[in-house]
């Protein structure tokens with residue numbers, strides 16, 4: 018039996034004595050020679066997975082703690098959450114990796130553990146997929162107070178599907194309201210594969226159970242498989258990011274061979290052809306610990322970084338494979354087997370919006386920033402078309418109509434992803450962007466119509482992710498919308514509220530499962546458009562914050578027919594597509610009214626009146642007005658103009674009226690707040 022704490026009430030009550038106080042791993046620097054050529058048998062690749070906020074980053078930092086210079090006794094030093102958006106919001110949005118050296122007390126062997134700290138929020142689950150694709154082990158965390166949550170089940174399923182060996186861990190056992198025994202029993206019951214005795218009890222805050230966890234990892238997780246026995250270089254690009262000084266930095270997993278500084282390499286990617294690819298000279302390689310630690314060589318099965326003098330971010334997107342230039346021809350033949358992950362552009366986005374620079378002149382800068390950000394954010398799907406374009410640069414944007422400058426169409430993974438994107442553009446590149454209210458994509462099936470027959474060559478079925486392409490009034494058509502399988506977990510006393518909410522949001526095929534004495538799980542098939550916006554907020558408020566949810570695209574049956582219509586928003590009589598939205602026929606008028614009301618509150622007042630209208634199914638369903646600034650032309654420097662001269666006063670008022678009439682065609686300024694009003698409806 019390994020040295021995992023035996024889970025008994027007695028052991029729990031004296032838990033602090035059961036845990037060793039600090040891991041005994043030595044600092045990284047004396048082990049430099051080892052890090053450059055470890056035996057694959059002593060490498061472990063793992064990913065920490067869990068529901069949001071269950072303590073992945075804190076535990077990762079604690080695992081790294083002995084070898085970092087941050088000799089700080091607190092766990093929340095956030096060693097791996099380094100983006101400013103992560104520090105600001107206290108969440109992980111980007112999976113990060115670091116290598117930990119661990120000397121096993123049992124075998125006295127030194128191990129190199131490459132760990133990924135993955136994000137917990139469902140919007141960043143592409144990051145979790147990317148990590149699970151390159152590891153053999155997953156440390157699955159359960160919060161000792163909250164236990165199994167909806168996203169835990171989903172990450173467990175992802176890991177199970179990939180055959181990743183899981184090490185179960187309870188976190189935050191130091192908390193006063195923690196219920197380790199209860200939660201361990203519940204975990205074992207829900208997943209049916211973890212023995213409660215095997216679950217490692219940890220506290221990143223109190224530095225408990227860390228040594229035991231490291232021992233469990235080296236004991237349970239298998240070493241990486243040796244896939245190619247020919248010693249030729251094949252490096253998988255796991256991640257990459259752009260640094261102003263050094264250009265593109267790639268995070269690599271060496272599937273085979275050895276990568277040395279000075280090697281000449283090429284990146285095989287789907288698009289490039291043999292002989293046409295740029296070759297690069299490897300300038301620096303090393304491991305992440307968690308900062309860059311130069312080793313000059315990376316060996317088979319290691320994970321580390323490489324700087325190869327690349328400046329164009331598009332050349333090294335995740336999914337590519339780095340091979341030696343002299344072996345390019347040979348590797349070209351294996352190309353199809355070498356592409357391990359999806360290529361850029363196949364992000365499977367679920368929400369689409371157009372993104373515009375706040376100042377029209379900033380389009381080219383925005384394009385460059387988005388391009389760099391997309392390298393590092395797998396969930397983004399950017400359509401960059403070559404050619405003239407709105408800003409005169411390389412990328413052609415989408416037109417913003419009379420209200421916005423040129424922009425880019427971008428696919429996102431969810432609403433939080435949109436927010437994080439905007440903030441990262443600002444924090445990391447100083448670019449302020451406006452993101453229109455994101456929409457899901459719809460499938461339009463055109464039906465035969467005598468009034469407006471389909472033009473020759475036009476497809477019967479169209480996918481629409483930009484609602485300015487929504488069919489016109491004369492077209493006969495059916496709409497299908499994307500569906501998700503939604504899972505909600507909450508204490509059973511909220512069952513009524515949860516069922517009501519799911520029904521209100523057009524959920525169907527609802528099922529309920531009892532997880533333990535307290536928690537029930539609700540599953541339902543729901544329209545994605547109903548879930549992606551504020552479902553989470555409403556769920557939290559109707560369950561006093563206790564419910565957790567997770568939604569996955571229904572792969573088997575992704576679209577379903579629905580009675581939907583476009584609600585057009587008009588400003589001073591002009592249809593503004595970037596504010597228009599799609600609604601179910603039953604609530605179109607209601608939502609139109611709500612958006613008009615909200616726009617009235619957020620549209621900045623002008624010198625002229627702004628008439629806001631909502632139009633659905635060929636009729637105006639709502640209207641409201643933003644009143645203009647009213648300047649009292651009869652008062653000048655605090656004094657009444659013209660004294661008792663009525664004709665002078667009349668003249669001034671008429672002049673003002675004429676001026677306003679002239680300005681009525683003025684430009685309404687759209688702010689981010691205006692787009693947000695459409696999101697929440």
Ligand SMILES: Nc1nc2c(ncn2[C@@H]2O[C@H](COP(=O)(O)OP(=O)(O)OP(=O)(O)O)[C@@H](O)[C@H]2O)c(=O)[nH]1
Nearest residue numbers: 069070071072073074075108109137189220221222
């Ligand atoms: N008391 C206590 N609090 C902890 C412990 N570990 C983490 N926390 C707190 O729990 C919160 C979430 O911790 P994180 O480590 O950011 O959780 P996470 O799973 O990485 O979060 P995401 O990556 O955003 O999903 C923070 O406020 C931590 O300070 C622990 O062992 N004990």
